[in-house]
Amino acid sequence: MTTHLQESDGATVEVGPVAHGGHCVARLDGRVVFVRHALPGERVTIAVTDTTHDSFWRADAVDILEPSPDRVTSRCPVSGPGKCGGCDFQHVSLxxxxxxxxxxxxxxxxxxxxxxxxxxxxxxxxxxTEDGLGWRTRMRYHVDEQGRAGLRRHRSHEIQPLPAGGCPIAHPATPSVVDRAWTPGGELLALTEVSAPVVVGATTASDDAEIVEHAAGREWRLAVDGFWxxxxxxxxxxxxxxxxxxxxxxxxxxxxxxxxxxxxxxxxxxxxxxxxxxxxxxxxxxxxxxxxxxxxxxxxxxxxxxxxxxxxxxxxxxxxxxxxxxxxxxxxxxxxxxxxxxxxxxxxxxxxxxxxxxxxxxxxxxxxxxxxxxxxxxxxxxxxxxxxxxxxx
CATH class of the missing domain: 3.40.50.150 (Vaccinia Virus protein VP39)
Structure with a gap:
């Protein structure tokens, strides 16, 4: 596996169509490669990230040689190869x-x-939310060994700490979790809803903790960690x-x-x-x-x-x-x-x-x-x- 990675890192590929899962399809020496952080029609340099499958590899686009017209500069400082796995398309226009x-x-x-x-x-x-940011009213964070809240890296248990301004897709009314240290190894649930105060707490919320939402002309009560x-x-x-x-x-x-x-x-x-x-x-x-x-x-x-x-x-x-x-x-x-x-x-x-x-x-x-x-x-x-x-x- 290490040999393949060393031989293929730095290879240039022509990026093909988008595939289900947030990546695009390319080919390297006849092998299918699923490339993240790329766009159809681009020519990119890749870093191979996974060779464990016989039929395909996974890779990141690390250098964009011929960009797509749809490519934009990411507005999240921790989005990109080897960083937060929460967003697939920060590099793409809406x-x-x-x-x-x-x-x-x-x-x-x-x-x-x-x-x-x-x-x-x-x-x-x-x-x-018109710019594609600030829409997520419920955020589930992980805490690293230094007590910093963050999100998982792509296909990894490693935690990417949040940027200083917090997650850009989090609703602005969700409470900040970057202004204090948390218990290492824990999880956090940060959310906001229309009619009740915002809540920050461990995902092991008590059974009687609830929130209220409004939709379809009705009021909806649900558990604080329930689905909405x-x-x-x-x-x-x-x-x-x-x-x-x-x-x-x-x-x-x-x-x-x-x-x-x-x-x-x-x-x-x-x-x-x-x-x-x-x-x-x-x-x-x-x-x-x-x-x-x-x-x-x-x-x-x-x-x-x-x-x-x-x-x-x-x-x-x-x-x-x-x-x-x-x-x-x-x-x-x-x-x-x-x-x-x-x-x-x-x-x-x-x-x-x-x-x-x-x-x-x-x-x-x-x-x-x-x-x-x-x-x-x-x-x-x-x-x-x-x-x-x-x-x-």
């Missing part, structure tokens, strides 16, 4: 980032599901996209699977729908019941809970974790023959696999929208509406 994300989503949908898509990644408006979208405009944006795609009618029935504290359940209830939420996290379900008393909720793994839910429903919202819903859940959902399914996805590959699975039962996308909820990173959120094709039963 329009360029969105084009890259659209290309990745389109490639995954086409390759894994046979679904063509030529849409755009939509910006999400929120005051103060980190972009301040995300919750309202996703609710609008789901409702516009489903067109719920009063009196219809709906499942909200992976419902969390009930965000989509509440929006469906407010539209006059009889909604049933399912979530494996019992603490989240406890909050959901308080947040949306007009709905039913079940705590448990979705694939198991579906066995006890009604055999028919009109609508389904799927908002699974990054790994996707999986074949058992998708099969159980389409067997109910809903008139429409809203799939909210944070991973293009998992989304495409599940879309392909649904297609086997006659469900195809009628609407695909993508949103830039995570600027400076490779992550993208999508909302796909699936409906049965004509004649499917």
């Amino acid at each position: 329009p360029g980032q969105r084009r890259l994300k659209a290309q990745v989503l389109a490639e995954q949908l086409d390759r894994l599901a046979g679904v063509p898509w030529d849409g755009e990644v939509e910006p999400v408006a929120s005051p103060g 979208q980190v972009h301040p405009g995300a919750a309202d944006t996703l609710v609008r996209a789901v409702l516009e795609g489903l067109h719920p009618e009063p009196g219809e029935r709906a499942f909200d699977l992976y419902c969390g504290v009930g965000l989509f359940t509440g929006a469906l209830v407010d539209a006059g729908v009889r909604a049933w939420g399912v979530e494996w996290d019992r603490r989240a379900i406890g909050y959901a019941r308080g947040n949306v008393p007009g709905a039913k909720f079940t705590a448990g793994k979705v694939e198991r809970a579906l066995r006890t839910l009604p055999k028919r429903t009109d609508l389904v919202v799927l908002d699974p974790p990054r790994t996707g819903a999986g074949k058992d859940v998708v099969d159980a959902v389409v067997s109910r023959r809903p008139r429409a399914i809203a799939y909210v996805a944070c991973d293009p590959a998992a989304l495409a696999r599940d879309v392909a699975r649904a297609a086997r039962s006659g469900y195809r996308p009628t609407t695909i929208r993508a949103f830039d909820l995570f600027p400076m990173t490779h992550h993208v959120e999508a909302v796909v509406i699936l409906e049965p094709t004509t004649g499917a039963s």
